Amino acid sequence: MSDRVRVGVLPAPSRIERIIEQFADLAVAIDRDGKVLGISVSPESPYLGCLDHWIGRDFRNFLTEDSRSKFEDRIATVLSDPEAVVRPMELNHADNANWEFPIRYTIHDAGEDYGILLLGRDMQPFADIQQRLVREQLARERDAERFRGVETRYRVVFDASETPMAMVEPDTGRALDLNRAAMQLLGVKTDNLSANAFAQCFEGRRKGEFGEALKAAAAADDAQGVPAVIRRTSSEVRLFPEFFRASGEVAMLCRILPVTDEDQAGRDFQRSLAQLYDSTSDAILLTDAKGTIREANEGFLRLTDAAQLRDVQGRPLADFLARGSVDMKLILEQLERTGRLKGYSAQIESVVGMRATADISATRLNGRSDRHFGFVIREVSATQAISVAEAGATMSEEAMTNVMDLVGTASLKELVSATTDVVEKLCIETAVRLTDNNRVAAAEMLGLSRQSLYVKLRKYGLLDSGSDADEPGA
Template sequence: MPEPSSVDRLIEQAFDIAVFIDNSLVVTAISVSPDSPSLGRLDHWIGREFESFLNVESREKFAQRIALMRADPDSVPGPIELNHSDNANWEFPVRYTLHREAGSDGLLLLGRDMQPLAEIQQRLVREQVAREREVEKYRGIETCYRVVLEASETPLVLVEPEAGRIRDINSAAALLLGSKRDVLTGSSFAQVFEGQRRGNFIEQLKAAASSDDVTGFEAVARRNGRVVSLSPNFFRASGEVLMLCRLALIEDEDAARPESAQSLSALFEASSDAIVLTDGNGVIRDANEGFLILSDAAQLRDVQGRSMADFLSRGSVDLKLILDNTRKKGRMRSYSAQFQSVVGTRASVDISATSLRGRNADLGVGLIIRDVTPRDAPLVQDSGAAVSDEAMRNVMDLVGTASLKELVSATSDVVEKMCIETAVRLTNNNRVAAAEMLGLSRQSLYVKLRKYGLLNAQDED
């Protein structure tokens, strides 16, 4: 057994506690560092079994370690953490290293007091529990906020004034703007309205929120053309400045009732005919399920933002004729065309178009497209014009009176004349558009019109 004085010096320099036990695991000496007053005086351990001062779990752990050391005397045991319990019914954890004493059957246990670390761990646990309670409290407040926001009949929009984006919106506001909450949340607030640029729109909101005289301003919803009054107010939350904007529908004498508006919306979605809403240049903004079926598109975003010219066989020629006639007359009753889907199939369609105008704003063009393809017709149509039976009979009557070369030339002239007549009719006698449709120059078209006697006296002049 080492001298007590040497054990004390070792404890003071490196360890908080040292315990020497004999072969019977009885404490024969103990020393506690004066820098660890929390351990107290442990002289009453001497002469008693070391295990009697361990709790149940530590006793089993200590017994297993002693058994391994005795089974393999040359092994180097690793550290072991034990929880002590004495007669005063208080516990403290100690991390021990076990050392065999040369020339003795006893063991020297050198330990570090783990109470400070245990207290830190307990404090962390308490902090974690307190944090979880705060999170639960926050979730409860957020739930109340969302319930109140959704239950409100007033259309409300929470806006980030600097970014100009919608932070949150209730269903009443989304319905008023003709969209859904999940679609509008996070999007630009200015893009919800017709003809609004983000910078100018946000400045209007800030001016209205800061002024005592201005109660709000009007804007036209892009999706449904409704005139909406916006009344913004600033507020601060957790140091961040936000804007709460109240919306109100402005109805004039000719405005449709809410029931009619809902019916029209349902008709738009459920109609078997394809319905498309475009801007003034023919770029698709919205379309119903009928158009998606006709165009073989899987979802709205597959066609949204594309030009209607992409779906017409004559492309920009057809679209230009439709838009020009609609702008001049306000509407176009019927226009025959070949519709081309996203996968290349074609169908004969009849298109009617109407210029959409809201309150002091041009809302674009609405198109109704009806599939008029015969049921037994092939999916892919030939773009060439068909030759009439009478014209073919006239050519067949020439058989025997002219050579094959002359017969073919006569047939080509018949087909060419019919194609030119069809192009002039489709373009409402617009020679420039007809030339573009046929892939001819304007001068070449006039030469062929004169050749087939399709120019009237006024054109000749």
């Protein structure tokens, strides 16, 4: 035992003791009263420290309370019957430093000369493993309890919701879970759902097609949903799926909303509006706040001789107005000021240069993200255009009559010179009327400066009372 710490009356090295050294981490020799005669600590268990202070003291003093009674029982058995087979015992030691370590001992009666030999195996590594296992088990139990709490809250909220909802696996289209409202609406139970039962809950729906429709609706920006008819009740519903991720897996939550009569009427109205937009002979288009065309119907394409929507989409509406930016400026100013425009007469110029007289109505549309305008453009027939022109000319009928009375009294050159003032006055009146008495816009339309327009308005007596204050230099 030269490689051990050997203290006291343990026998001298021998072949048997070398075997003991290889077997025991701690060897203790005690007399029949329990007094420690000798002790040997294996160098492979250095954390046990130096235990030579045990020599000459009662072995019981270094045992915990619960281990003393166990030691007493086993020693009593050995002393009463040396030939008896005594099972190993596990004792917890506590020394003067107030720290504990477990040792598993086998008891051997060495006779009168050497007393009782206790050969111990250090159980601290096993105790550490057991403690880690216990901590892991407690942690697992806490996690399981927490999971049960979350599962309970989920189930209570899910089933208490009045909105029918289904958890769906996106790849297979299989329903993972239905809440109580969904089961009542569909007339099924969760236990009866098979791999393709969710698609079979609806009339005319196949598993693959239905799954693709749900995924497309979940990925779409607009919440149109997926229409369906419940097989058991023939009731119309609409499914609104949404993707979410749980534990690294993508799942889908589908809200199943019954279609009411009001919803059906609203969709019928939307379909009717869409049909009117596509089939009406009037031109309908939408522009942004600057007058750039976003959408246009077939009527506008016919009016402008455009072959397809992309020929006009993204272009300014002013490109198709004969007076271009002048008309567009007047229209946008009116829309910004009042929010609507009615009966604005303009010349529409097609992509091939053909012109047509049209009546324009427009309104301002305030969307969620930006402001835009809606236009309805109706082509005016030749007869209507003449009537409009005649209506505008009634203001100068007396002047024209006066000119006609001069025929025969003056030369043609003099007659043409006289009619120039009549035509000029008629054009100025028309420009002022078209611009709703906006004289800045009227001057721009006529190609005059603002001062020149005021001079001509004064010349023909077209200034309103009190309008001189607006005249430049007044």
